[in-house]
Amino acid sequence: MAPVPCAICKTSRALIIRPKNHQKLCKGCFITIFEEEIHHTVTTTKLFSRGDRIAIGASGGKDSTVLASVLKTLNERYNYGLELVLLSIDEGIKGYRDDSLETVKRNAVQYDMPLKIVGYDELYGWTMDQVVEAIGKKGNCTYCGVFRRQALDRGAKMLGIKHVVTGHNADDVAETILMNLLRGDLPRLARSTSIVTGDESSEVRRSKPLKYAYEKEIVLYAHHKKLDYFSTECLYSPEAFRGSARSLIKNLERVRPSAILDVVRSGEDMAKLVPEAVTGISHCKSQKVSLSSADGEEEGAAGCGTNGRSSGGEMADMEKKLQEDEEASSREVEITSKVPNGVNGQRHDRIGAKPESRNGVKREPGKKLTRQTLGTCKTCGYMSSQDICKACMLLEGLNKNRPKMEIEIDVEDEESSTLRRKMEGLALTAA
Amino acid sequence: MESEETLPIVVEFTGGLEMLFSDERKHRLSVPARDSKGDAVTVGWLVDYLCEEIMKDNRKEMFVLDGHVRPGILVLINDADWELEGEASYALQPNDNILFVSTLHGG
Numbered sequence: 001m002a003p004v005p006c007a008i009c010k011t012s013r014a015l016i017i018r019p020k021n022h023q024k025l026c027k028g029c030f031i032t033i034f035e036e037e038i039h040h041t042v043t044t045t046k047l048f049s050r051g052d053r054i055a056i057g058a059s060g061g062k063d064s065t066v067l068a069s070v071l072k073t074l075n076e077r078y079n080y081g082l083e084l085v086l087l088s089i090d091e092g093i094k095g096y097r098d099d100s101l102e103t104v105k106r107n108a109v110q111y112d113m114p115l116k117i118v119g120y121d122e123l124y125g126w127t128m129d130q131v132v133e134a135i136g137k138k139g140n141c142t143y144c145g146v147f148r149r150q151a152l153d154r155g156a157k158m159l160g161i162k163h164v165v166t167g168h169n170a171d172d173v174a175e176t177i178l179m180n181l182l183r184g185d186l187p188r189l190a191r192s193t194s195i196v197t198g199d200e201s202s203e204v205r206r207s208k209p210l211k212y213a214y215e216k217e218i219v220l221y222a223h224h225k226k227l228d229y230f231s232t233e234c235l236y237s238p239e240a241f242r243g244s245a246r247s248l249i250k251n252l253e254r255v256r257p258s259a260i261l262d263v264v265r266s267g268e269d270m271a272k273l274v275p276e277a278v279t280g281i282s283h284c285k286s287q288k289v290s291l292s293s294a295d296g297e298e299e300g301a302a303g304c305g306t307n308g309r310s311s312g313g314e315m316a317d318m319e320k321k322l323q324e325d326e327e328a329s330s331r332e333v334e335i336t337s338k339v340p341n342g343v344n345g346q347r348h349d350r351i352g353a354k355p356e357s358r359n360g361v362k363r364e365p366g367k368k369l370t371r372q373t374l375g376t377c378k379t380c381g382y383m384s385s386q387d388i389c390k391a392c393m394l395l396e397g398l399n400k401n402r403p404k405m406e407i408e409i410d411v412e413d414e415e416s417s418t419l420r421r422k423m424e425g426l427a428l429t430a431a
Numbered sequence: 432m433e434s435e436e437t438l439p440i441v442v443e444f445t446g447g448l449e450m451l452f453s454d455e456r457k458h459r460l461s462v463p464a465r466d467s468k469g470d471a472v473t474v475g476w477l478v479d480y481l482c483e484e485i486m487k488d489n490r491k492e493m494f495v496l497d498g499h500v501r502p503g504i505l506v507l508i509n510d511a512d513w514e515l516e517g518e519a520s521y522a523l524q525p526n527d528n529i530l531f532v533s534t535l536h537g538g
């Protein structure tokens with residue numbers, strides 16, 4: 001085939017076909033347009049303010065490495081005035097983090113950024129190896145994911161940083177949207193589309209500047225810029241590789257590359273149709289902000305270290321149960337309606353003025369909606385939409401069952417369903 | 432008629448795919464220039480060849496699914512997206528660099 005010239009500079013040879021519009025670009029023009037689009041996302045969503053200290057959740061994987069590289073480039077090019085810090089989590093999986101942490105350490109030197117590594121052992125008293133020893137390999141990604149979400153926020157807090165950026169890309173967002181669509185969970189679907197979770201009143205906000213960037217382009221950017229990144233499959237989640245939502249996305253992309261961004265945009269449009277009192281997302285602000293960031297989200301790459309693709313069944317069960325618990329407790333409060341204003345960080349100015357319907361229950365005007373309450377965990381004091389946060393619930397189960405687990409260790413399936421029943425018991429108590 | 436002619440090429444695996452190929456990122460290969468029917472070998476042919484001759488791992492489905500390179504794996508021919516080069520039908524040239532990058536691993 002004859003070489004195709006670049007659609008932008010018309011001189012260099014095209015090496016890249018952009019999935020979203022089939023545009024054929026040379027290496028230089030591709031790198032520039034990729035960076036400019038992230039800049040566009042950052043500026044149109046007013047993601048940062050001058051002087052902000054930003055922690056980049058860094059796993060050494062492609063997404064966070066590209067995020068760090070692009071943010072450094074843009075911070076210098078456009079004089080954002082940001083102080084960028086790399087924040088890494090060590091789950092305590094022997095052999096697994098060694099290489100990725102080495103990669104992050106090299107990145108810290110390459111990008112001239114300070115690096116903070118926080119271990120699960122110091123945060124939770126359990127390494128993932130110990131968790132697996134106790135509960136078996138099945139379902140451990142649930143623990144890893146729940147612990148991980150808090151770990152980044154806690155690490156940021158330790159550094160006195162109020163904003164964590166993560167490498168979630170368009171494929172991750174599309175995958176989460178589809179999973180929530182398939183589950184019929186419109187509130188969570190709506191929340192997963194917002195670029196920022198948490199607001200000025202939150203201790204730590206989260207955002208995903210690569211939200212509109214194709215995974216394919218992230219990999220190509222890393223390749224053409226010769227970035228130093230590490231890839232491995234999470235040792236404990238071989239089934240995650242086959243995550244069916246992910247496969248669906250990748251299959252759709254093959255037939256129609258624009259499908260990924262189309263799913264993201266559809267998700268955003270659907271989010272607008274969900275009453276804000278249910279999602280906690282304010283439609284009035286220029287940037288979409290989701291109130292519930294503490295423990296409610298399930299996002300693609302958040303599940304597990306570098307792989308992070310949600311494994312489906314196990315996580316879904318856990319989510320469902322926690323969700324039911326959440327709904328049960330919120331119904332209870334709605335009936336009694338005795339929660340004083342401002343006790344849970346909810347934005348009362350926006351909520352509760354008009355009748356809302358959820359789960360077929362009609363609300364009377366003036367009744368408070370408490371679904372999206374952002375309070376603190378009674379055990380650890382950390383942000384949570386429930387009395388006891390997910391991490392503490394899981395920890396309580398682990399700590400309670402430590403001796404028993406050691407006996408049941410080789411009955412893997414039995415054991416995890418036993419644990420699940422125990423967690424259900426805990427969930428009910430927590431409600 | 433069998434041909435003795437061979438093509439020197441470089442095949443690379445990154446983004447986690449290297450673990451399917453003896454943890455070796457770069458493979459310098461000398462492949463037959465003609466297939467069993469006497470036609471010039473293509474990238475499509477190469478994919479089958481890699482599965483049969485080079486891959487020791489038995490998780491073939493992590494590389495090839497339903498007769499195609501698994502969705503989510505990028506193929507670059509001399510740094511160009513293989514869609515620009517005719518995809519599987521691209522006829523291999525001497526000293527070509529064929530890169531397979533997985534986008535499915537790592538965050």
Ligand SMILES: [Zn+2]
Binds near residue numbers: 026028
């Ligand atoms: Zn160009």
Ligand SMILES: [Zn+2]
Binds near residue numbers: 378
């Ligand atoms: Zn807690």
